[in-house]
Amino acid sequence: MADITHLRKMTGAGMMDCKNALNEAEGDFDKAIEIIRKRGQAVAAKREDREASEGCVLAAVAGDFAAIVAVKCETDFVAKGPDFIALTKSILDAAFENKPATADDLLATLIDGRPVSELITDRIGITGEKMELGAYEYLSAPTTVAYIHPGNKLATIVGFNQPNVEAQVAKDVAMQVAAMNPISVTKETIPSEILEREKKIAREKAIEQGKPEAILDRIAEGALTKYYKDYTLLMQDFIKDSKFTIDDYLKNRDKNLTVTGFKRVNLKED
Secondary structure, eight states: OHHHHHHHHHHOOOHHHHHHHHHHTTTOHHHHHHHHHHHHHHHHHHTTTSOOOEEEEEEEEETTEEEEEEEEESOHHHHTSHHHHHHHHHHHHHHHHHOOSSHHHHHHOEETTEEHHHHHHHHHHHHOSOOEEEEEEEEEOSEEEEEEOTTSSEEEEEEESSSSOOHHHHHHHHHHHHHHOOSBSSGGGSOHHHHHHHHHHHHHHHHHTTOOGGGHHHHHHHHHHHHHHHHBGGGSEETTEEEEEHHHHHHHHOTTOOEEEEEEEESSOO
16 A cells, blocks of 8 residues: 555556556556556557647746746546646746746656656546647746636736836736737737738728728728727726726836736637
């Protein structure tokens, strides 16, 4: 029983899985661990074509660094389990310790001597569900803030251009990003292909409505103005008080205060 308990602590596998692995390994502890890991690999291969649409999204900050990690699975039941949340948290902690540049780098990051990718595979063997690293986002700024929406399906991080931004102000902006899903901080940073797409949609809609050719460009520019208002963070109406834009809200605190960047991860459709 002591060996079974120790194996369960090492691998996270269930009591019966640990007992069976030890029996198969004839008491060899290292061999039992390998059996459990190979089972995870086998299950992962079988579940490869499944859809992992549930999961856990966590975010945190440490000084000028903020990060989001999402680990995906198949069912909400597994996603809400303490072991799955703990796995996501350990991967987020590893991101803070190592600051990997990409999601692939994070998968290769070691936790207790083993890469993150293997730890996810091990958990697949335990639950029987497909799992994968769903997202890894990060940013650096003089002030950073993280917001996790209740349920661990949606999280945001935001950076500001000044240190020591008031905590409530920072949280308000992070919640704004969560609720309103902007695509850029300013209109100047919206990708040109998105602007061309929106102009094309506006022109085609105007043509369908029988608008004269001479005013199509003006209509398209008007549509862009509305698009900026809806999807540019600093131009959006503040969700707590629509009399102000986010830019107004920040400038009322400090005329030089602004947002330098944000990231948003949502496992559900907006």
